Amino acid sequence: MKSRIIVHIDMDCFFAQVEERESPQFKGKPVVVGADPNGGKGRGVVSTANYEARKYGIHSALPISKAYALCPEAIFLPPNFELYSRTSERIMQIIRNVIQLYSPDHRTILNMEQMSLDEAYIDITENLWYLFFTIVKNRYQREKWEKAQEIAEHMRAEILRQEKLACSCGIGPNKMIAKIACEKAKPNGVLTVRPAEAEKFVEPLDIEKMPGIGKKTAEILKGSGVRIVKDLKSRSEHDLQNLFGSRAKEMYRRSYGVDNNAVESIREVKSIGKEITFENDTRDPELLIRTFQDLAREVAKEAVEQDCSWKTVTVVCRFSGFETHTKAKSVQKPTKDWTAFRAEGMKLFLRFIMEKQKSIRLIGIRAKIADSSRL
C-alpha cells in the first residue's frame, strides 16, 4: 500500500568498461584500472577490474602489486577521471530523462541520489502512484512493481544505446534491498525484490553483504557465531546492543529487510581534503614541506571555488608501518581566511615532524566545512 519503490542503478565495472569502449582492442582481455603496478613494486590499489581480470582473482581495492603478481599480462591502465566524469554526467542525464517519461501531467518527479560516478538511487514511488487511480486497486500492488522493472529496463536500454555501456539495476522497497538486488543482478541484469520477499531475500546472505557491515564488524559477528543475516535474528537485541551500542537497532531492523533511510537528492559538502602517498617513505624536509604546501593550496583552491568557510583543519600523517595519526585545530567562527587555513595546517604538520622520527608514507590535509557556508 504505502511501500516505497526504490531503484538502485550501478554501472558494471565502470572504469574498465569505459576503457574497453574507448579501446575495442582490449575486448576479451583482462583490464585493470588503478595505480601503476611499476613492475610489481607499485604501492596503490586496483580501482576496477573487468570480468576477464576477475577470473584471476583481481578485484577492487586489491593492492596493485598483488594484482600484478596474479596476472602480469593484464592490461594495466591509470584512471582517466576526466573521461569517467564526463561519461557519468551523460549517464545521469539519461536516467533523469527516462524518469521524466514516467512523470504524469508533464510534471517532473525526480528523487535521485547520486552516490558516486557510477551509482545512484531513485525513489520512483511518486512516479508510479498515478497507477493507483488508473488501475483497479488490487492490481495496483502487482502492476507497480512490473512498471518499476519496465522503467529500469528502459534506463538500461537507453544507457546501452547512447553510451554503449552495460549496467545493472536492483528494485526493492528500500535502499538496502535495491542495492543488494543490484549486486545479485550483475552483470548486465535486473532483479526485483518485492516487499513480501524482502525478509527471506536477506536471510541467507553473508553478513558482510549488508551495507554498513564491513570487515571489522563482520569479524566481531562471526566470532559470536553470526555468519549469515538469519543468524543475526537469533541473537537478542540486548545482546547486539552490548556489542554494537547504538548501531544495534539499525542492524536488527536491517536483518528483517527493513531500511527506512530516505533517498536524499541534495547532500551538501561537509569536508574537502587531499592526501598523497609517497613512492618511497621519506623524511626529506624539502620534499615533505613542498608537498604539504601543494596539497594545502589545492584544498584551499577547491574550497574558494565552492565559496566555503572552514571550521576545522585536520592534518593526517601515515608513517612507515602504516601507523596513522591526525591532528586538528578549529577556529571559533567559520572563516574564509584560507591563508590562515594553510598556516594552521602547516603548524600541525611541523608538530608531526618534530614529535616522530619515523619516515613518512602519506600526508594529507582536510578542511571541515562550516554549515550553510555554501551559497
Add this chain to the structure above:
DNA sequence: ATTGAAGTACACG
C-alpha cells in the same frame, strides 16, 4: 548536563 574539540576507527566506491 551539554557542547565542542581532538583523536581514532570503520565503511564505501
Add this chain to the structure above:
DNA sequence: CTAACGCGTGTACTTCAAT
C-alpha cells in the same frame, strides 16, 4: 617470506575541557 593495502568522503565513538 600471511603481506601486499590509494584517495576522498562520511559517520560514530571516546576522552577531555569549558560552559
